[in-house]
Amino acid sequence: xxxxxEHILPRLVDRACGIASMDGWRAGVTAGLQGxxxxxxxxSGLNVAHYPATVDVVLAVEPAAVARRLAARRVASSLVPVxxxxxxxxxxxxxxxxxxxxxxxxxxCTVPEARLALAELRRVVRPGGHLQFLEHGLAPDPxxxxxxxxxxPLQRRLAGGCHLTRDIPAIITDAxxxxxxxxxxxxxxxxxxxxxxxxIAVNPG
Numbered sequence: 001x002x003x004x005x006e007h008i009l010p011r012l013v014d015r016a017c018g019i020a021s022m023d024g025w026r027a028g029v030t031a032g033l034q035g036x037x038x039x040x041x042x043x044s045g046l047n048v049a050h051y052p053a054t055v056d057v058v059l060a061v062e063p064a065a066v067a068r069r070l071a072a073r074r075v076a077s078s079l080v081p082v083x084x085x086x087x088x089x090x091x092x093x094x095x096x097x098x099x100x101x102x103x104x105x106x107x108x109c110t111v112p113e114a115r116l117a118l119a120e121l122r123r124v125v126r127p128g129g130h131l132q133f134l135e136h137g138l139a140p141d142p143x144x145x146x147x148x149x150x151x152x153p154l155q156r157r158l159a160g161g162c163h164l165t166r167d168i169p170a171i172i173t174d175a176x177x178x179x180x181x182x183x184x185x186x187x188x189x190x191x192x193x194x195x196x197x198x199x200i201a202v203n204p205g
Contacts, residue, residue, distance in 0.1 A: 009160050010067040014044040017106060021188055026050045026105065029134040029198050035100030038124055040089035040117060041107025042082075045071030051080040058103075059094065063087040089117040097126040105134040108171065110162045118175030127205025131177055137168040139195040140184075148192045168197040177201035 027050045034054035039047065042060035044067045051058060060082055062068055068084060075082045086093045089111050102121045111117045121131055139145055148164040155164055169182055182199035 005160055006064065007066055010044065010064045010070060013160075014046070014067070014070050017043070018046050022046070023050075025134055025187070025196065025198065029105060029132050030103065032130075032200075033101050033103065033132060036098065037101045037103055038085075038092065038094060038099045038121070039103040040092070040121070041104060041111070042071065042084070043067045043106075045074035045078075045082070047103065047105060048074040048078045048080070048082065051078065053079065055080045057081045057083060059083055059085045059099065061086045061089050061092060090120060092120045092124050094124040096123055099125050100129050101125065102129070102131045103133075104131065106136065108133070108135050108168060109137060109164075109166055110160055112161060114166060114171050115175055118172060118177065122176055122203050125203045127203055129203050130180070131172070131201045131203065132199075133168070133172070133201070134196065134198040135166075135168045136187075136193060136196055137164070137166045139186075139191060141191070144191045144195070151192055164192055169199075172201050176204070178204050 026047050030047055030050040030052060033052055035056050037055050038059045040061045042062040058080055062084065089107065090113055102125050108114045125131065139148060152164045155162055169179060173179060178201060180200045180202050182197065184197045187194040187196045
């Protein structure tokens with residue numbers, strides 16, 4: 001699975017997550033970002049076109065070399081500076097309280113220890129700063145959840161460890177963030193994959 005995960009999967013994710021119907025979601029989750037922003041799971045830079053002008057710099061964390069290469073063209077044309085600063089969202093090489101905000105899109109489903117990554121975001125985001133997130137996860141409907149549980153072992157194997165059943169609001173609040181605004185609904189597509197949660201959480205310090 002090493003070659004597949006390192007070379008094939010980033011290209012599949014770029015195509016699957018780069019469809020036009022995702023643009024509205026990405027524009028929504030990035031709205032209001034400002035100052036110095038750390039983005040975990042930067043991937044191939046699909047959020048770059050949506051960064052508002054109020055962002056001074058995006059500090060990108062992304063482990064996949066192929067994804068970083070795919071992002072190069074988008075980064076080069078970005079009006080907002082982007083700096084790749086690390087490979088692991090669970091160990092971010094930034095000083096405490098050095099960022100104004102954090103951004104996570106379709107990352108908390110895949111990072112091995114989501115609570116550890118969120119603890120790192122709380123550390124590097126200043127008190128009063130925001131975590132803005134867009135994730136898929138545990139659906140509210142028992143029949144959909146049953147399918148999520150059936151499919152999750154295969155999903156984790158084929159999609160780089162991606163979970164279908166993580167309760168996104170719960171893991172964010174368990175990490176100490178305070179939810180300020182949350183929206184949940186089904187996006188277009190098969191329901192086991194399309195229960196989306198987007199919102200803003202505040203680091204209380």
